[in-house]
Amino acid sequence: MSPDAVATAAGQCPSGVVGRAVERADGRSKLAGKAEFTADIRVPGMLYGAVARSPVAHARLLAIDTSAAENVDGVAAVLTGADLSDLDPYYGHALRDRPIVAIDRVRFVGEPVAVIAATTQAAADLAVTRVDVDYGVLPIAASLEAALDPGAPLIHTEPTRPGSAHGLGRLPDREANICYRYAIERGDLERTFGAAAVVVTGEYSFPAVYQYAMETHTTIADHQGDEIILWSACQHPFLVRQEITELFGLPLDRVRVIVPFLGGGFGSKSYTKMEPIAAAISRKAGRPVRILNRVDESMVTTRRHNMTCRMRTAAAADGTLLGRAVELWLDTGAYADNGPRVTATAGDAAPGPYRWSAVAVDARCVYTNTGPAGSYRAFGATHLQWVGESQVDEVARRLSMDPVDIRRKNLLRPGEEVRPGGKPLDADLVGDVEKAAAAVGWDQPRTEGRGRGVSVGLLAAGAHPVSTATVRMGADGGVAVLVGTTEMGQGARTVMAQIAADVLRAPVDRVLVRGTDTRYTPYDRSTGASRSTTVAGKAVQRAAQEVLDALTETASMVLEAPPSMLRLEEGAIASGSRSVTHQDLVRARFGFAGGELVGQGRVQPEAGTGSYAEGPVFWEVCVAGAEVEVDKDTGVVRVLRTSSVADVGKAINPQLVIRQDEGGTLQGIGNALFEEMRYTADGILLNDTLLDYRVPSFEDMPAVMSCTIVENGDGPGPFGAKGCGEGVLAAIPAAIVNALADAGVPMTTLPLTPERVWRRIQELKQATTEAGE
Amino acid sequence: MTEHISSVINGSPFEGMVSANELLLDFLREELGLTGVKQSCEVEVCGTCTVLVDGAPVSSCCFLACDIDGRRVETIEGLAGTAFHQIAVEAFMRHAAVQCGFCSAGMILTAKALADRGLDPSRAEISRAMSGNLCRCTGYHSILEAVTDILKVSREGAPS
Numbered sequence: 038m039s040p041d042a043v044a045t046a047a048g049q050c051p052s053g054v055v056g057r058a059v060e061r062a063d064g065r066s067k068l069a070g071k072a073e074f075t076a077d078i079r080v081p082g083m084l085y086g087a088v089a090r091s092p093v094a095h096a097r098l099l100a101i102d103t104s105a106a107e108n109v110d111g112v113a114a115v116l117t118g119a120d121l122s123d124l125d126p127y128y129g130h131a132l133r134d135r136p137i138v139a140i141d142r143v144r145f146v147g148e149p150v151a152v153i154a155a156t157t158q159a160a161a162d163l164a165v166t167r168v169d170v171d172y173g174v175l176p177i178a179a180s181l182e183a184a185l186d187p188g189a190p191l192i193h194t195e196p197t198r199p200g201s202a203h204g205l206g207r208l209p210d211r212e213a214n215i216c217y218r219y220a221i222e223r224g225d226l227e228r229t230f231g232a233a234a235v236v237v238t239g240e241y242s243f244p245a246v247y248q249y250a251m252e253t254h255t256t257i258a259d260h261q262g263d264e265i266i267l268w269s270a271c272q273h274p275f276l277v278r279q280e281i282t283e284l285f286g287l288p289l290d291r292v293r294v295i296v297p298f299l300g301g302g303f304g305s306k307s308y309t310k311m312e313p314i315a316a317a318i319s320r321k322a323g324r325p326v327r328i329l330n331r332v333d334e335s336m337v338t339t340r341r342h343n344m345t346c347r348m349r350t351a352a353a354a355d356g357t358l359l360g361r362a363v364e365l366w367l368d369t370g371a372y373a374d375n376g377p378r379v380t381a382t383a384g385d386a387a388p389g390p391y392r393w394s395a396v397a398v399d400a401r402c403v404y405t406n407t408g409p410a411g412s413y414r415a416f417g418a419t420h421l422q423w424v425g426e427s428q429v430d431e432v433a434r435r436l437s438m439d440p441v442d443i444r445r446k447n448l449l450r451p452g453e454e455v456r457p458g459g460k461p462l463d464a465d466l467v468g469d470v471e472k473a474a475a476a477v478g479w480d481q482p483r484t485e486g487r488g489r490g491v492s493v494g495l496l497a498a499g500a501h502p503v504s505t506a507t508v509r510m511g512a513d514g515g516v517a518v519l520v521g522t523t524e525m526g527q528g529a530r531t532v533m534a535q536i537a538a539d540v541l542r543a544p545v546d547r548v549l550v551r552g553t554d555t556r557y558t559p560y561d562r563s564t565g566a567s568r569s570t571t572v573a574g575k576a577v578q579r580a581a582q583e584v585l586d587a588l589t590e591t592a593s594m595v596l597e598a599p600p601s602m603l604r605l606e607e608g609a610i611a612s613g614s615r616s617v618t619h620q621d622l623v624r625a626r627f628g629f630a631g632g633e634l635v636g637q638g639r640v641q642p643e644a645g646t647g648s649y650a651e652g653p654v655f656w657e658v659c660v661a662g663a664e665v666e667v668d669k670d671t672g673v674v675r676v677l678r679t680s681s682v683a684d685v686g687k688a689i690n691p692q693l694v695i696r697q698d699e700g701g702t703l704q705g706i707g708n709a710l711f712e713e714m715r716y717t718a719d720g721i722l723l724n725d726t727l728l729d730y731r732v733p734s735f736e737d738m739p740a741v742m743s744c745t746i747v748e749n750g751d752g753p754g755p756f757g758a759k760g761c762g763e764g765v766l767a768a769i770p771a772a773i774v775n776a777l778a779d780a781g782v783p784m785t786t787l788p789l790t791p792e793r794v795w796r797r798i799q800e801l802k803q804a805t806t807e808a809g810e
Numbered sequence: 811m812t813e814h815i816s817s818v819i820n821g822s823p824f825e826g827m828v829s830a831n832e833l834l835l836d837f838l839r840e841e842l843g844l845t846g847v848k849q850s851c852e853v854e855v856c857g858t859c860t861v862l863v864d865g866a867p868v869s870s871c872c873f874l875a876c877d878i879d880g881r882r883v884e885t886i887e888g889l890a891g892t893a894f895h896q897i898a899v900e901a902f903m904r905h906a907a908v909q910c911g912f913c914s915a916g917m918i919l920t921a922k923a924l925a926d927r928g929l930d931p932s933r934a935e936i937s938r939a940m941s942g943n944l945c946r947c948t949g950y951h952s953i954l955e956a957v958t959d960i961l962k963v964s965r966e967g968a969p970s
Binding site: 060526700 | 836844845846847848849850851852853855856858860863879885886887890898899902905906908909910911912913914915930937938940944945946947948949950951952954955
């Protein structure tokens with residue numbers, strides 16, 4: 038199958054704008070190097086910032102001497118924790134556990150201890166080396182094992198303070214270094230396991246991973262009097278605004294966040310990152326200041342959680358899955374960031390999309406003395422899917438069943454309960470996994486040294502369903518869409534334009550979608566959790582409908598025909614043989630060559646308390662297949678072909694959907710095969726540059742990467758759409774692990790480096806030899 | 811310490827002083843405002859800061875500004891408007907090979923150097939030649955398709 042092959046069940050939309058590979062609105066300016074990213078902006082009077090960071094993982098701050106730094110030519114201001122005494126300087130949308138800069142203690146290597154603003158970057162960088170800090174070193178717990186030891190140093194000792202956007206109901210108290218715990222218990226586990234014919238047990242480990250958005254975290258802050266303006270590469274500008282107002286004691290409308298194009302996000306720019314530091318140093322300097330991270334700084338700004346997991350799966354002799362018990366520990370680093378949400382999502386993903394008699398999940402989020410971990414595409418699901426799916430395959434192997442058959446037998450069907458009180462399943466998983474298997478040649482003969490695998494999972498998607506949007510039609514018929522979704526490469530601006538154009542039957546190139554400016558753009562919770570098309574897109578659809586209603590009302594008068602006799606044409610409304618353009622309708626409504634039609638659209642929780650724990654908005658499908666080849670002499674694993682299934686309800690722009698899956702596939706290959714942040718026992722990150730932290734390149738692309746789009750119209754978004762782009766990243770590593778096991782090498786530790794795989798092959802050989810003796 | 815340089819940047823002569831330790835990346839972005847050149851890894855791995863020096867792709871993050879003395883430099887701004895750029899843009903748009911766009915200029919400049927060699931490389935050879943340019947969004951497939959088209963059109967002078 039060619040990579041662009043698209044299997045569609047639903048028909049094309051009548052306008053032809055939705056469902057078509059409309060050209061990206063921002064493509065040409067990006068290809069000319071003209072698209073503006075945050076680091077390209079020069080604010081008049083702007084200073085250059087640099088951050089002095091702790092070289093030790095856990096210490097008391099005994100004294101900071103900044104006098105030498107202040108004396109460097111060009112330095113305008115130096116900020117330390119002492120400058121924050123008039124503020125409540127702790128932030129964190131989940132837990133307010135993190136000071137803007139270290140106040141009395143540092144908790145990870147790389148934690149900011151001082152910030153410089155200077156007239157040149159070189160001066161700021163030099164001044165950083167002149168900040169003299171006296172550290173009183175404390176015992177270090179830089180791994181899950183160390184932090185969970187009964188004698189471990191406590192990384193936080195103050196009472197827990199919930200943040201304002203965690204969406205997790207009542208937060209439990211911290212237990213030692215465990216900052217959040219999420220549990221699921223259903224059915225009688227003991228009896229279920231007692232009755233099983235097969236029980237698979239294992240301990241698994243998943244590494245810390247760096248998201249590597251090519252544009253590092255970049256923010257310009259301008260603190261003027263009682264107002265803060267931020268230009269920031271952030272995914273969630275409205276949540277950043279909220280945290281900045283809380284930190285600096287300002288009303289919401291006195292903090293303005295402007296979002297240029299993002300050079301990738303993948304979760305690394307979700308929630309608040311470098312904005313508090315930038316705002317604080319600007320406040321001190323009295324001038325705008327830019328903070329531009331280096332890669333090594335972004336690596337300690339946020340990362341993916343490493344994880345240890347113990348799982349047991351029980352099955353009957355006929356392959357019926359009976360029970361699953363899961364304990365998992367996620368390393369959130371020194372500050373919670375999005376760790377609690379990642380933990381809850383991991384807990385939800387742990388059972389997998391099967392019909393269980395009994396399930397127990399205990400997921401813990403653990404502080405350690407390492408850089409904070411937060412969101413990365415398909416968090417939680419990526420952590421758990423390869424674990425659960427490798428156990429399903431192991432059950433199948435022991436019962437001599439086909440991996441697709443065992444899934445066909447046990448997968449949830451549409452409408453079945455996924456978790457108590459949550460949304461029932463809204464996708465056809467059996468159909469999806471059959472497509473993924475077929476696309477990697479499931480029924481073709483097996484070759485020695487090669488294996489095939491599939492994987493299925495669900496990701497609680499959509500986050501909190503609050504989005505608003507405005508659609509404006511000017512007196513020339515042109516349309517402007519104001520929506521708070523961040524364009525970070527996924528094509529959100531193009532999709533929003535398509536949705537508005539489709540509703541209005543406006544030419545899509547007359548619909549303009551610009552970046553967010555929180556002063557003018559209506560509220561949107563966030564850009565993440567695959568929610569933009571589904572939730573913000575629904576708000577855009579409703580806003581466009583309001584404009585259309587006004588156009589229709591005017592057309593009915595102008596054409597002297599009831600609304601039921603009107604039909605929409607491109608850029609016009611017609612009745613019989615007469616047609617009036619949008620431009621003429623706007624002018625007719627206002628009686629002169631001016632005026633503007635403005636529509637508002639809103640999405641909010643339909644019922645319940647508004648906590649998105651009751652959701653999710655939809656279940657994102659995580660389905661993939663893979664074929665791999667393993668060199669048993671070297672342990673090198675090569676991914677030969679992959680398949681993914683984008684079960685999107687309705688593809689607003691099929692080409693953008695496929696690009697999401699292709700990009701996610703390569704990230705999945707990186708996560709599965711070689712990406713791993715490595716720390717020493719005292720918390721030093723060993724591979725903090727791209728020289729030794731390798732991400733996938735052209736040459737890691739599989740020869741065949743197929744993406745099948747499934748359109749069953751079963752999503753809650755516009756035209757039956759639901760989100761995509763994350764599920765593939767959860768599904769690909771799991772499919773690769775299963776394919777490698779099919780080739781004879783079952784693995785329980787990622788990434789699948791040649792050394793690990795080779796050692797496992799030797800273990801297996803030895804076990805076979807011993808068994809034969 | 812400063813050094814005098816004389817070079818041709820995007821077709822225009824440039825004469826002036828640069829700091830002896832100034833990187834070409836910073837010189838182009840900060841002094842000349844050529845912000846189409848992007849900064850990312852700073853260790854010559856990602857290729858997003860790629861510019862052409864005498865037609866050869868270099869990572870401007872690891873190249874001294876003073877070393878452009880007597881040489882020609884082309885950035886994406888200089889390429890824009892040329893026939894090659896038009897071919898590249900149409901190919902990238904046709905294959906939707908641009909997403910966040912942070913890597914795109916570097917990709918096009920590396921493709922330009924490849925096209926200038928006038929060869930007919932295999933897909934594996936194109937992947938090898940492009941492997942110094944990273945992209946975290948696309949998964950590379952669409953860029954490979956676009957570059958394949960660019961080379962074909964550049965060679966044969968007709969759209970595929």
